[in-house]
Amino acid sequence: MITFDRVSKRYEEGHDALREISFRIDRDELVFLTGHSGAGKSTLLRLIMLMDRPSRGQVIIDGQNLATVRARGIPQHRRGIGVVFQNHQLLFDRSVFDNVALPLIIAGYDHRDIGRRVRAALDKVGLLSRERALPITLSGGEQQRVGIARAVVGKPKILLADEPTGNLDPVLSAEIMKLFEDFSQVGVTVLIASHDLILISRLRHRIITLRQGCLVSGSAL
């Protein structure tokens, strides 16, 4: 589902964020991506999201070589990927419902369909009763769950998460991880960047480790 083939990324100022990275993640796998800050985790996710292009090598997502995706095709590509951000990236002047509905509005779903799907996603993350609330009135853990509901509402094949438990206490973090495991069991490919080694090593999934832009363990290609 996600294939990196000798991917390097060098930024203009000469800093090598990724060096010759190769790995492969299959459908319905859940994989952790770990390493110190600056090891290249975020860069790797950015390449999958097409927020950046690799300097060398190929990224293939769901059978499509991203080098063939032109600027016009980027929105379509992103609609196929659900993303959970560390800082949630919620719209604070819109209700929880509207936040979660955003990807569906963008994709052009019918409004009745939107209501049904949004409530299903909110139900899944346990926030159905808060659909009218504004995100600012929610706790950090709840905001993160709104972000997760938004990421999965369009039923993407791939779910990416960048430090989804970064600001949460261990109990909440474990709950969030449990949610991701549930999604991977229904056929979603999940890739989670996290430096919370204690938590992720307990969960018994493959761990890809990056160090200074190099892949040091967890490759399966």
Added chain:
Amino acid sequence: MKARRETVRRREGASPSRTGWKDRLNAWLQHHRLSAADSLVRVLDNPGSSLLTWLVIGIALALPVGLNVALDNVSQVSAGWESPAQISLFLQDRVDDESARAFEEELVSRKDIRETRIISREEALEEFRTLSGFADVLASLEENPLPDLMLVTPAADLDEPAVSALRAELQTRTEVAEAVLDMQWLQRLNSLMELGRRLVMAVGGMLVIGVLLILGNTIKLGIESRRDEIVIVKLVGGSNGFVRRPFLYTGLWYGVGGGFLAALLVSAALWFLEEPIGELALLYESAFQLRGLGVMGALNLVILGGMLGLAGAWLAVSRHLVHIEPR
């Protein structure tokens, strides 16, 4: 080998997300509705600043449009004078009444002359005496200094060069001392009007550019204040068109409101001027009536405002939106 496998996979990957063109059209229309309503709500939610924007656009549009209406009215007045032009024939002293009448009959029978009128030197003197107030001076004159005058009205279908040619021809007649076509002041008025029209166009053009820049700047501020939202929308797959739409509608609402205000301002100014102009027309015994914008004019103004709004928003959006990308 590898490349072939990729293309096969890509085809599989693309198919599930494909929707019919009808669905896509519906989604597109739905988002237009949503954006239009949403941006209207946003504009109305800030009545103070929106009203200011509307006023700026309204005044900038009302100025050239008002001047244009004024010019239209002036040309309406002068159109009444322009045709039929009159040629004044001052007859030679030696032409007596008899031959003057014969000359008149000859002229009236011509196809390019509609009518003629003789003002004899006695009549002219009498008229001059009553109108000028020089009665005493004139009475002391031994003989009448005025010539016989024949006023010739050319046929209505004669254009300006033809009338001039007619004047030149009449000038060559032995009965005529001088043939005068008094159109010079009209020509002067016309060129003044043309000058006025050009000035209005120049001022209007500059004001239109001003409106575009003001709107562009207003929309730019709107874009800046919603930068985070734009980034998020782009992250979850919103296309440039999707992000652009609400801002274009915002521009449209500003423009439409401004055009409406401009129509209102012009109408108010005309209403304000109507009474004194009516009195003036009465004093000149003219049936002149002030011609306003009319419903179509007002509608056109609103449409023009809307189009300017769209254009200004487009300017801002095309300059600023592409630079806002998720980082």
